[in-house]
Amino acid sequence: MRKEELIENLKKIVGDQYVQTDPEDLYAYSYDATPGHSYMPDVVVSPGTTEEVSKIMKLANENRIPVYTRGSGTNLSAGTAPLKGGIVLLMLRFNKIIDVDLENLIAEVEAGVIVQDINDYIAQFGLIYPPDPGTVKTASLGGTIAENSGGLRGLKYGITKNYVQGLEVVLANGDILHTGGKNVKDVSGYDMTKLFTGSEGTLCIVTKAYLKLVPAPEAQKSMVAVFDTIEDAGRAVSGIIAAKIIPATLEILDNATIRTVEDFMHVGLPTDADAILLIEVDGHPVIVEDDAKKVLAVLKENNAREVTLARDAEHKQQLWTARRMALPCLAKLRPTTFVEDATVPRSKIPAFLNIIKKAAKEHNVTIGTFGHAGDGNMHPTIVCDLRDEEETKRVRAAMDDIFRGAVELGGTLSGEHGIGLGKLPWMELQHGKEGMEAMRAIKRALDPNLILNPGKLLGEC
Numbered sequence: 001m002r003k004e005e006l007i008e009n010l011k012k013i014v015g016d017q018y019v020q021t022d023p024e025d026l027y028a029y030s031y032d033a034t035p036g037h038s039y040m041p042d043v044v045v046s047p048g049t050t051e052e053v054s055k056i057m058k059l060a061n062e063n064r065i066p067v068y069t070r071g072s073g074t075n076l077s078a079g080t081a082p083l084k085g086g087i088v089l090l091m092l093r094f095n096k097i098i099d100v101d102l103e104n105l106i107a108e109v110e111a112g113v114i115v116q117d118i119n120d121y122i123a124q125f126g127l128i129y130p131p132d133p134g135t136v137k138t139a140s141l142g143g144t145i146a147e148n149s150g151g152l153r154g155l156k157y158g159i160t161k162n163y164v165q166g167l168e169v170v171l172a173n174g175d176i177l178h179t180g181g182k183n184v185k186d187v188s189g190y191d192m193t194k195l196f197t198g199s200e201g202t203l204c205i206v207t208k209a210y211l212k213l214v215p216a217p218e219a220q221k222s223m224v225a226v227f228d229t230i231e232d233a234g235r236a237v238s239g240i241i242a243a244k245i246i247p248a249t250l251e252i253l254d255n256a257t258i259r260t261v262e263d264f265m266h267v268g269l270p271t272d273a274d275a276i277l278l279i280e281v282d283g284h285p286v287i288v289e290d291d292a293k294k295v296l297a298v299l300k301e302n303n304a305r306e307v308t309l310a311r312d313a314e315h316k317q318q319l320w321t322a323r324r325m326a327l328p329c330l331a332k333l334r335p336t337t338f339v340e341d342a343t344v345p346r347s348k349i350p351a352f353l354n355i356i357k358k359a360a361k362e363h364n365v366t367i368g369t370f371g372h373a374g375d376g377n378m379h380p381t382i383v384c385d386l387r388d389e390e391e392t393k394r395v396r397a398a399m400d401d402i403f404r405g406a407v408e409l410g411g412t413l414s415g416e417h418g419i420g421l422g423k424l425p426w427m428e429l430q431h432g433k434e435g436m437e438a439m440r441a442i443k444r445a446l447d448p449n450l451i452l453n454p455g456k457l458l459g460e461c
Ligand SMILES: Cc1cc2nc3c(=O)[nH]c(=O)nc-3n(C[C@H](O)[C@H](O)[C@H](O)COP(=O)(O)OP(=O)(O)OC[C@H]3O[C@@H](n4cnc5c(N)ncnc54)[C@H](O)[C@@H]3O)c2cc1C
Pocket: 032, 033, 068, 069, 070, 071, 072, 073, 074, 075, 076, 079, 080, 091, 111, 132, 133, 134, 135, 138, 139, 140, 141, 142, 143, 144, 145, 146, 147, 148, 149, 150, 151, 152, 200, 201, 202, 204, 205, 206, 207, 327, 328, 416, 417, 453
C-alpha cells in the first residue's frame, strides 16, 4: 500500500486530527528515552477506542505494515523506536479510570492512564497500586504492562505482573481478546494475561487492564545507612533478607552516584561514603517498629558507619527524591547515558558489584551504580559520549563484561527495563537456542506477518 493511501485510510478510521505526518511531528516519535536509536516512522496515529485499534491492526496486517505501539516513550530499551518505519500507534487517548470496584479491590483502567494518576485517584479509598517505576509520574499503564515494570516497592509488593489480573488486548490481526478479569483464582486455559504482560509490544496492543489493588500501609519508617565499603552494604542487604525481614524498599547508591546526586540536589548525602542504603519498612505500626529495630541491628553488624532515621515526612520525601533523581543527575554528567538493569540473586550482590567495579576500571569508563538492591536489581549506569567511537567501543566491552557476569552468577539481562533492541546480542547467552526458538514460535503464532514491534525482544523471527 502506498504511504498516501495508508494515511487516508487511517484518517478514515480515527479522524484527520489524530493522524500526524509532518516531519517535525514524526521526528518527535522517532526515538524514546534510550540513547542511540532514532528511526523515522511514516505516520503517527492516536486511536481513541478499542474498535479503532482493531481496524488499524486489520489494515496494517493485510498490508504488512510495521506497528510500533507507544505510551509515554520513557522505556530504556528502545522499545518504541520505529526500527522499520511504518505506524507509531500512540495510546495516550486511552486515558480513563473506568471503575474502582471496592468489593473486589479491582480497578478497571485504560492503557494510556499515567500510573501516578491511578494512585492519586485510589488514595481516597485507602488503597494503593504498588508498581512504581522511577517514571511513575510520566509512564503509561500500557507501557508498564508491556515492560512488566518494577520499581522501588518491588521487594515487598512485587512487580506489574503481580497486579495485572486481566486484560483487553488487540492482536496483530485485529481480533479483540479478553483475558482474566476479576476472579482472584482462574486456571481456565493458558495464562494469556501473564504472557502479554512483559511482551514489549511484540504480541498485542493492551487497551485496558483489571488491576489488583491493596490496602495502603498504616505506618512507614525510612532510614539511610552509610557504609565505608560497598561490599559491606551488599552484605547488609543479604543480611536483612536472611533475617527474614522484607522491607518495602531497599535501595543502594554507590559513591559515584552519591556524589553526583549531592552535587545537583544538596540534600546532605555523605559524599565520602562508598555506598548508602535507603530502606523503608511499612505495615502495622507495631510491626514497623519491630522490623526497624531488626534492620538497624543487621546494619550495625555489617559495619554501617551511621544510620539516620527520617525525621519527618519532609525529610523522608527528600531521601526518596534523592534516590529517584539518581538517574537524571548521572545523566547530566556526559552527553550519553546507558542505564542497564542486570539482576542477580540477592546473595550474589557483593560479587556482582565487584564485576561492575572491575569492568569500569579495565575499560576505563565511568559507571555510577544504584538500584533496587533488595531485588538484586542493579542499575550500572555508564555515562559517555556516543559520538566518540573509541570510547563507545570501551563502553560496549564494559557492558559485555557486566551482562556475561550477571548471567554467570545465575542472574538475568533485565530485571525491569526489558530487552527491546539494546540487550538483543546477549539473549541467547541467557536463554539458549531452544529458549529463543520457543519464544519465536509464540511470536510467529500470534503475529504471523511479524508486524508488531518487529526487530525487538527476539530480533529477526
Ligand atoms: C528516569 C527513568 C527511571 C526509570 N525507572 C524505572 C524503574 O524504576 N522501574 C522500571 O521498571 N522501569 C523504569 N524506567 C523505564 C520506564 O519508565 C518503564 O519501562 C515504563 O514503564 C515505560 O512506560 P511508557 O508509557 O513510557 O512506555 P513506552 O516507553 O511508551 O513503551 C514501552 C514498551 O511498551 C510497549 N507499549 C506501550 N504501550 C503499549 C500498549 N498499550 N500495548 C502494548 N504495548 C505497549 C512499547 O511498544 C514499548 O515496547 C525508567 C525510565 C527512566 C527514563
